[in-house]
Amino acid sequence: MRVTSSPARQPANRTRRPAHGAATAALRAEWVKFRTVRGWLIGLVLAGLLCVGFTFVVANGHHQGICTGAGNCTAGHPFVPNGPGGEAVADSYQYYTQPLIGDGTLTARIGSLTGVIYTGPANQAPSTAHTRAGLAGWAKVGILLTPSTRQGSAYAAICATGSHGIQFQHNYTRDQPGRSGTQTSSSPRWLRLTRTAETITGYDSDNGTTWRQIGTTRLAGLPATVDIGLFATSPVTYQDGATGAATQATATFNDLTFTGRTASGWTARSIGMSPRDYYPTLGAGSTHRSGANVTITGSGDIAPAVATLAGGSTASESLLFGIVVALVVVIVIATGFITGEYRRGLIRTTLAATPQRGVVLAAKALVIAAVAFTVGVVATALAIPLGHHALTTNGNYIFPTSTTTQVRVTVGAGLVLALTAVGALALGAILRRAAGAVTAGIIVYVLPNLLGPGVLGPGAPAATWLYRASPAAAFSVFGALPRSALVSYPFTLANGYYPIGSWAGLAVLAAYTAAALALATYLLHRRDA
Structure with missing residues (x-):
């Protein structure tokens, strides 16, 4: 019987490695x-x-010669506050406030909103002696609630702006835009801010009767007594070119309605507008009350800080x-x-x-x-x-x-x-x-x-x-460096x-x-x- 052997396998087939x-x-x-x-x-x-x-x-x-951190500035060095999230912020405004104990509501009508823009030399401290009429796009006036007037504190605000309509803003970086449109004497707006425990809600109205909710937020850890009141601020604007110009906004409020418990009357305060503060402001803030009308003038910003301004x-x-x-x-x-x-x-x-x-x-x-x-x-x-x-x-x-x-x-x-x-x-x-x-x-x-x-x-x-x-x-x-749509900055x-x-x-x-x-x-x- 013949025995046949199978052909030998090619060695290459045994030694070839797979691709992996x-x-x-x-x-x-x-x-x-x-x-x-x-x-x-x-x-x-x-x-x-x-x-x-x-x-x-x-x-x-x-x-650079700037302070080493929030709260650690020496004499002559501007103070840059930190917000609730630890971010650098601007917190400069004129405030007309009173304490609110527990829940409550503040309603106000904005009768007028005007502003001026600094036109003097860039190498001089801004003053109202050199200005032109004009309203910064992010000028803000309205109602603000905060547990403390210390700069960088948590807050919630309903406000009218120069060119961004009605806004509900809180804690510097949060924004809930409402309706567009510019505040004018022929088209006044009513604003309302309500506190319920730790929840803050903002509303606006065309007539003081029909209200639209613009935004709401929860400020965790809000104490029983907070400050609530009217405010005005107006930031550096770049409307005229690459060099920023300080601005100032003036608003007239009336039809103030306050509901809730309070411990004292109204108080005017200038927040973050002293020489030790970094944010450029145009003149000092002011508050004037005459009967039912309250006129507030403010300069600065409530927003995230930007590099050049904060230095x-x-x-x-x-x-x-x-x-x-x-x-x-x-x-x-x-x-x-x-x-x-x-x-x-x-x-x-x-x-x-x-x-x-x-x-x-x-x-x-x-x-x-x-x-x-x-x-x-x-x-x-x-x-x-x-x-x-x-x-x-x-x-x-x-x-x-x-x-x-x-x-x-x-x-x-x-x-x-x-x-x-x-x-x-x-x-x-x-x-x-x-x-x-x-x-x-x-x-x-x-x-x-x-x-x-x-x-x-x-x-x-x-x-x-x-x-x-x-x-x-x-x-x-x-x-x-941080960017923000809430800041007019190049x-x-x-x-x-x-x-x-x-x-x-x-x-x-x-x-x-x-x-x-x-x-x-x-x-x-x-x-x-």
Whole structure:
């Protein structure tokens, strides 16, 4: 009987690794390569140290002469209050108030609302001697309830504004807009504010009979006795150009109706309008009562604070130059991670071990991204507290930032370095020569950050374009200054505000890096090793 044997299996079929196995092996190999080059490891440590060191140098050289925090101001330094949420706020207004014990309601008719705008020299203290008639868009007059007249206290208010209609606002950052329309003597408005336990509700009316609810809120921890009354305030306006002008608003109230228990009569108070307060005001506030009419004149604002007016800064601003220096070091290391193999001819060995060229490039990208991200996060986590300490030691006012913002800046720094490192790696694969790749990386990823504010000037349209459409857009992730739709303010690059959102800016950088990586992958497949 004949016995036949089956043909032998091809050895290649037994030794061929699956795709995920090849990727894992390539990733492990690239990590071993990276960590065995001492110069690259030293370079990464140097990048982190330079970031921390330059952040401290920049912060230590900043002497602003503003108070070190709410309640910690010395003589001659303006006071910047913090709101209930810890944010920096403006809290300046004229108040005509009386205590309210328990529940109650205050109703008033606004008979007229007028204003003036300062037109004098910008380098002088604003005064009513140089004004023109005009009403700021965010001038506010109406009824306000607060547990305390201390600046930064919680509050709720129903108010008429210069050009934003009727608004129900509370705790500086919260707003519930009502009807549009401008308050005039021929079109008066009735306003009503009601307290029920900790719930405050605002209403408005065209006739004092038919009421519309505009908004409601709960002020947690509201004491039994609160202040409730009429107020007027008017902020700095930018209606005449980029330079802000102080304004003043005057409102006449009548038909006052108060229901509830009170411990005393009406009292006029000027809140946040003294020389020790930071917010620019136009003249002193005043209150005049004649029979049923109450005329209140006020200046200032009740809203989130903005950087230029408060004179503050953030520790992340001091971080920027250190990040730029770290980027240069990372670009040198990332390009060398691949150009070094071309220079020594080792790229042939690498591609022989892993024939899937795209897998090799992806493995290198993951390794360099991971190490760059780690350096960015660790360096930023160390640099920001150090910069904060230097700034406060020199008497600078630091804008309060939330934990979310601090995490975003720290993680964002890691992502900026990681994306830049991958982009530089791709340029190395495209150009194959270290000098050319490093030069290209600095031109693409670093130069726009130096040209923007340093050469073109932060107010130049070209600088704004760079921070929208170039990799410099990613630096918007370091923006920690607050913005608010409740403030009439030019949130421009010249005033310290980036022209694009944080994550949108990172997306712009990611697009540049993805394009470079795609071209590098294409060329790696098309060209000989």
